Amino acid sequence: MRKEKNKxxxxxxxxxxxxxxxxxxLQWQLLQDEExxxxxxxxxxxxxxxxxxxxxxxxxxxxxxxxxxxxxxxxKKKGIGKLMSFIRTRKRIRRIRIYTCLAAAAVVIAFIVAAxxxxxxxxxxxxxxxxxxxxxxxxxxxxxxxxxxxxxxxQSQIVxxxxxxxxxxxxxxxxxxxxxxxxxxxxxxxxxPDGKRTFLQLADGTQVWINSGTILEFPVSFVGKQRRIKxxxxxxxxxxxxxxxxxxxxxxQFEVEVLGTKFGISAYAQxxxxxxxxxxxxxxxxxxxxxxxxxxxxxxxxxxNGEVSTKIVEPYRYIxxxxxxxxxxxxxxxxxxxxxxxxxxxDITCKKEVRPIRLYGKLVLExxxxxxxxxxxxxxxxxxxxxxxxxIVNKK
Numbered sequence: 001m002r003k004e005k006n007k008x009x010x011x012x013x014x015x016x017x018x019x020x021x022x023x024x025x026l027q028w029q030l031l032q033d034e035e036x037x038x039x040x041x042x043x044x045x046x047x048x049x050x051x052x053x054x055x056x057x058x059x060x061x062x063x064x065x066x067x068x069x070x071x072x073x074x075x076k077k078k079g080i081g082k083l084m085s086f087i088r089t090r091k092r093i094r095r096i097r098i099y100t101c102l103a104a105a106a107v108v109i110a111f112i113v114a115a116x117x118x119x120x121x122x123x124x125x126x127x128x129x130x131x132x133x134x135x136x137x138x139x140x141x142x143x144x145x146x147x148x149x150x151x152x153x154x155q156s157q158i159v160x161x162x163x164x165x166x167x168x169x170x171x172x173x174x175x176x177x178x179x180x181x182x183x184x185x186x187x188x189x190x191x192x193p194d195g196k197r198t199f200l201q202l203a204d205g206t207q208v209w210i211n212s213g214t215i216l217e218f219p220v221s222f223v224g225k226q227r228r229i230k231x232x233x234x235x236x237x238x239x240x241x242x243x244x245x246x247x248x249x250x251x252x253q254f255e256v257e258v259l260g261t262k263f264g265i266s267a268y269a270q271x272x273x274x275x276x277x278x279x280x281x282x283x284x285x286x287x288x289x290x291x292x293x294x295x296x297x298x299x300x301x302x303x304x305n306g307e308v309s310t311k312i313v314e315p316y317r318y319i320x321x322x323x324x325x326x327x328x329x330x331x332x333x334x335x336x337x338x339x340x341x342x343x344x345x346x347d348i349t350c351k352k353e354v355r356p357i358r359l360y361g362k363l364v365l366e367x368x369x370x371x372x373x374x375x376x377x378x379x380x381x382x383x384x385x386x387x388x389x390x391x392i393v394n395k396k
Contacts, residue, residue, distance in 0.1 A: 008043055014050070017323055019057035029058065138193040138345060142166070142173075145188060145220070154196045160203045164220045187217040192233070195345025197322075202229070205240035206247065209322040212342040213268065236264040236319040253303055254287045263295075264319040273304040277318040324365040333357045333382070337393065344369040347390040354382055354395050 011019070019025045028036035044054060140152040150166075150173050152158065159167045166173050166188075192198055192214045200208045203221045210216055214233025227247040239247045241260025249256045251267035253274050261281025267274040276285055278295040285293045285301050291308050293301050300313040317327030326339055334355040337348040346369050357380060366372055369391070373384050381396040 007039070008046070011043065011050070012047070014053065016053045016056035019054060025057065138195060140193070140196050140198055141191045143189040143191065152198065155198065157199050157201075158190070159201045160218075160220070162203055162221070164203075187219050187230070190216045190218070192216070193345065194342050202227075202240075204242065204245075204247075207238045209236040209319075211235065211321055212345070231265060231267055232269045234264075234266045234268065234321070236262075236322050238262045254285050256283050256285050258283045264315070266318070273302060275303070275318070276301040277313065277315045279315045279319070320362070321365075326363045326365060328359045328361060328363065330358045330360060333359065333380075333393070336363075336376075340369065340372065344372075348393060349390060350393045351395060354393055357381075 007024070011022075014022070024036060025040070027033065028040045044051060140154065140156070142150040142152055142158070144150065150168075152168055152173075156168050157170075161167065190198070190200060190210065192210050192212060194213045197212055198210050200210060200216070200218070202208065202218060204227060206227070208216070208229075211234035214231065214235060216233070216235065217230040219228070222245065225245060227242070227245050228250065229248075230250045232252065235249075237249070239258050239260050239262070243259050247258050247260070249258075249265060251265065251274060252269045253267065254276075256263070256265060256276055258281065261283060262279040263281075263283055264277045264279070265275075276283065276295065277300045278297050280297055282297075283295050285295065287303060287308065289306065293308065293310055295301055295310065298312055298315055300311055300315070300318065302309045302311075314327075314329075317329065320327045321339075321343070326336075326343075328336060332355055334350050336359055337350050340346070341348045343365055359376075359380070363372065363375065366375075373382075373391070373393075377383065377396075382393055383396045384391055384393045386392075
C-alpha cells in the first residue's frame with residue numbers, strides 16, 4: 001500500500017507531456033495489463049484535478065498508431081512481433097529501464113516506414129556508444145538595444161513586461177525605462193542556436209514558442225498602429241487580440257498579418273521552402289512579389305522557389321516540435337535529418353541511398369540523439385556511427 005502511495009505522489013505535479021513520456025503510463029496505454037489499469041483507474045478517481053492533463057496525455061498516446069498505410073492483420077502481427085523481440089533484446093543487452101522499452105514501443109508503433117522496408121527479415125540492432133556530444137558553448141542570447149548581451153538557459157520562460165523589463169524564469173534580467181519604451185527604440189534580438197528552444201511572452205501578452213536555429217527581433221513595447229516582429233527560423237504564436245493594432249510577422253519572403261489567432265511559421269532563410277500554418281482565426285500572407293493569400297483554420301500556405309500553394313492539412317504536425325514531438329507524413333530521411341540536425345545541434349550526413357526513404361508517424365524527441373536514431377532504425381534499413389562529432393547514416 002505504501003509503495004502504491006509513493007508511486008502516486010510522484011505524479012501529482014505531472015503535466016500531459018510528463019504523463020505521455022512516463023513508463024508506467026505508457027504501459028497502461030500500450031499494454032492494457034491488469035496491474036497498470038488498476039493503478040491508473042484508482043489514481044484518476046482520487047485526483048480529479050489532474051483529469052484534464054491525463055485526458056490530454058491519453059490523446060497524445062492514442063495518436064501514436066499505424067499511420068496512413070494500410071496493413072493486413074498478419075502484417076500487423078509480424079510488426080508487433082518484431083517490436084516485442086526488439087524490447088526483449090534491449091532488456092537482455094542493457095537491462096534498461098522500462099521507460100526506454102516503452103518509449104521505443106511508442107515510436108515503433110507510430111513510426112511506419114515506406115512499405116518496401118517495413119518488415120525487413122533480419123534485425124541487426126546493435127549497441128552504439130554515445131559518441132556524439134552536443135556542444136555546450138552554444139547558448140541562447142538576448143541582445144539588448146545598446147548591444148548588451150544577456151545569456152539565457154535552454155527551455156527558459158522569457159516574459160516582457162509592459163514597462164520594458166524582461167524576466168527570465170521569474171528573475172529580472174534586463175529593463176528599459178518607460179520613456180525609452182515609449183520612444184520605440186530599436187528592437188531586441190533573441191538568438192536561439194541549433195539544439196536549443198525557448199518561450200517568449202511579448203509586452204502585449206502574445207506568446208511565442210521559438211524553435212532551434214531561430215533569430216527573433218521584437219520591440220520593447222508596441223506603440224503606433226502596428227505590432228511588428230521579424231523572424232528567421234521557426235516559431236509558433238498565440239497572438240493577443242487587438243483589433244486596433246494588427247500584429248505582423250515578417251520573414252525574408254513574406255509578411256503575415258493578424259489581429260488575434262494561433263499559427264505557426266517556418267521561415268528559415270537558408271531553406272527553399274517557407275510556410276505558414278493556421279490553427280485558429282484568420283491570417284493574410286503577403287509575399288515580397290505581391291502575391292496575397294488569406295488562410296482559414298487548418299490551411300497551409302507554402303512558398304517554394306517563388307511558387308505559392310495552399311492546402312488543407314493537419315496543423316498540429318507543423319507545430320508539434322513545441323511539445324517535443326516531430327510529425328512526418330511521407331517526408332524523406334533527408335528532410336527528417338535536417339529537422340533533427342536543428343533540434344540536436346548535430347551534423348548529420350545522410351548517404352545517397354538512404355535519402356529517398358519516406359517516413360510516416362510521430363517521433364518523440366528524446367534527450368539523446370542516439371536514442372532517436374535507434375528508434376528510427378527499429379523499422380528502417382539504416383545504421384549510423386559517430387565520427388569526429390559528426391553522425392554518418394548508412395543503409396543497412
